[in-house]
Amino acid sequence: TTFLGRQLRVLYLLKNLSEPLQDEDLLALRASFNPETCKDYFNNPETLELFIHEMKRGSLLGREEIFSLFDAKHRYQVKLLFNALMSAKDWSHFMGLSTYIRDKMNHRQFLYAFSTALLHREDCRGIKLPPAYEIIPQMFLTTDVVRRAYQAQMQGKPTLIPMSFTGSVLNPEQRVAYFGEDVGLNAHHAHWHMDFPFWADERKDRAGELFFYMHHQLLARFDAERLSNHLPPVEPLQWEKPIVEGFAPGAVYPGGQEFPVRPDNMFFQNLPERTVADMIEFENRIRDGIDAGMIRDKNGVVVFLNNTEGIDVLGSLIESSTSSLDPRYFGSLHTDAHLLLSRVTDPKGKYGMTPGVMEHFETATRDPAFFRLHKHIDNLFKEHKDRLPPYTYDDLAFPGVRITALKVVGESKASDPNVLVTYFDESYIDLGNAVQGKPVSIRAVVSRLNHEPFKLVATVYSDKNTYAIARVFLAPSKSWFDEDIQLDEARWSMIELDRFPVELRIGSNLITRRSIETSVTASEPLSYPELMKKAKSAFQGESVFEVDTLHRHCGFPHRLLLPQGRHQGMDFKLYVILTDLKTDLHSTFEHPYVMNEIPALSYCGVLDGVFPDIRPMGFPFDRRIIHSNNFQQANTKVIDVTIKNVKYQ
Ligand code: CUO
Structure with a gap:
């Protein structure tokens, strides 16, 4: 099949997952697929056999049951199917197995294994998945919207359903619900965890460090949104203290079961498989390791932490403890913490309550406790990073390179320099897959944060022809108490806005970079119907479908690039640091522009090979800053910018 044929088949495969497969080509493919006779077409026939065995003995998760990646048995099945799908030697056996199994297993479990395999298979590069929130919309919407979508379907009327955020004005947390409940943010988070599955046998380059960094950036951003809304920074959860904020997701699973509500001030509870005391013990062991600057892996081999690779080890250890470390000794702190939170209202399963939003990557950020955890x-x-020596003057220097001027300007004509504008506007979500039956256009409309495009303009003097990496960060200038934030404190709140290579020639250089080009975000995806229409018309030769093999599904939503700011303007500091590309670019790359070619690099890393930037993620703000004058070098510049929120546009 041609690329377009593949693209279309994937779209048809994922259509109405809760209903039987309908596309004729896929049905034909299914009819020709026999798992008993096609083993030679799989590099790893054992996983295929094991999976088919599970299926035949009826131990696969039921279609109506709730799939959770945090459930060891559900995950085991996912892993078998993922490994089998990955080992298919060609496209037709990959799709053959997918069609064969689609209607025989839990559809969310199928979707997870299939999408994760699609994101990792070479022959699927460039294939676009529809937005996650349109494949199974229920996982991203509120009950109210789902109920109205059913009504609209019964009446057979095209309908537009307004969706609001959960909670009421009595809950201060509701002021930032637009961020945690943003469908794009949830889709990003889900894709990130599909690109870096914690359960996979192979870890990608710097996966542990990226686990730290992507979530660290989510927190910096969440705190900036909170400050924009006059809320103090989010407080960390403690195992023995109450979970102050409750949460009522007001959402239902695709099977109609309600997500549980957590009242305010609940304490963590022991689960049959994991107690609170275990968590404290595991955490203490990790803290001891951080303190000592070393841990022992499961073979007793010492792994030193106080070096640039330490964060990667620690990230993997805390995320879920990969098998080469010692999961029996260190536990799986982060995955178990998700479970403890998710099941806090019915820890023993006494009431048969459903798992909470914390148990699914596509719903977790809705809960304020996600950010607290x-x-x-x-x-x-941070405890680990604070044990590393601060960067010296020389670590930060780039002799002969001087930023002589810097500003940001909005792209609209009337923009004032160094004033950036955000606003809320409407975004549409197609609900076709939330309802069954005859197709009618049913969409939800939700108000989402957005910003005016802007560009960064810098004048840089160089005494040689060279290349630099520009690192751009943004942090609020004033604390919640309206006091100036010192650099050593602000560093941990830095939001990475962009990271890009620049060519410098002897003399003065004018550098312009548009916000849309940022290495942090992914652009808005096409809706499912639009994508389908495009792929179809291109397939029939009526139009062109841009095949972008570098396309990534992972990427912070572009709309949320800037924090909201305030109506009257909120002060931020914007930093640009130019470092030497020669020393910073990983030695496997010769091409200076490689960083420009990997979309959403900053938080999503790379799918294969090595991460091009050898500096630690968040450099140079990842370590303590004792002498802030080390940062006042010619290759660094900071300016004051104001972010104004104009509410609606
Ligand atoms: Cu992304 Cu806890 O890792 O949700």
């Missing part, structure tokens, strides 16, 4: 974990990483 991750703040707790982020503080462990």
Whole structure:
């Protein structure tokens, strides 16, 4: 099949997952697929056999049951199917197995294994998945919207359903619900965890460090949104203290079961498989390791932490403890913490309650406790980073390179320099897959944060022809108490806005970089119907479908690039640091522009090979800053910018 044929088949495969497969080509492919006779077409026939065995003895998760990646048995099945799908030697056996199994297993479990394999298979590069929130919309919407979508379907009327955020004005947390409940943010988070599965046998380059960094950035951003809304920074959870904020997700699973509500001030509870005391013990062992600057892996081999690779080890250890470390000794702190939170209202399963939002990557950030939990974990990483020596003057220098002027300007004509504008506007979500039956256009409309495009303009003097990496960060200038934030404190709140290579010629250089080009975000995806229409018309030769083999599904939503700011303007500091590309670019790359070619590099890393930037993630703000004048070098510049929120546009 041609690329377009593949693209279309994937779209048809994922259509109405809760209903039987309908596309004729896929049905034909299914009819020709026999798992007993096609083993030679799989590099790893054992996983295929094991999976088919599970299926035949009826131990696969039921279609109506709730799939959770945090459940060891569900995960085991996912892993078998993922490994089998990955080992298919060609496209037709990959799709053959997918069609064969699609209607025989839990559809969310199928979707997870299939999408994760698709993101990792060479022959699927460039294939676009529809937005996660349109494949199974229920996992991203509120009950109210789902109910109205059913009504609209019964009446057979095209409908537009307004969706609001959960909670009421009585809950201060509701002021930032637009961020945690943003469908794009949830889709990003889900894709990130599909690109870096914690359960996979192979870890990608710097996966542990990226686990730290992506979540660290989510926290910095969440705190900036909170400050924009006059809320103090999020407080870390503690194992023995109450979980102050409750959460009522107001959401239902695709099977109609409600997500549980957590009242305010609940304490963590022991689960049959993991107690609170275990968590404290595991965490203490990790803290001891951080303190000592070393841990022992499961073979007793010492792994030193106080070096640039330490954060990667620690990230993997805390995320889920990969098998080469010692999961029996260190536990799986982060994955178990998700479970403890998710099951806090029915820890023993006495009432048969469903798992909470914390148990699914596509729903977790809706819960304010998500950010509190991750703040707790982020503080462990900070303890480690604070033990590393601060960067010296020479570490930060780039002799002969001087930023002589810097500003940001909005792209609209009337923009004032160094004033950036955010606003809320409407975004549409197609609900076709939330309902069954005859197709009618049913969409939800939700108000989402957005910003005016802007560009960064810098004048840089260089005494040689060379290349630099520009690192751009943004942090609030004033604390919640309206006091100036010192650099050593602000560093941990830095939001990475962009990271890109620049060519410098002897003399003065004008550098312009547009916000849309940023290495942090992914652009808005096409909706499912639009994508389908495009792929179809291109397939029939009526139009062109841009095949972008570098396309990534992972990427912070572009709309949320800037924090909201305030109506009257909120002060931020914007930093640009130019470092030497010659020393910073990984030696496997010769091409200076490689960083420009990997979309959403900053938080999503690379799918294969090595991460091009050898500096630690978050450099140079990842370590303590004792002498802030080390940062006042010619290759560094900081300016004051104001972010104004104009509410609606
Ligand atoms: Cu992304 Cu806890 O790791 O949700």
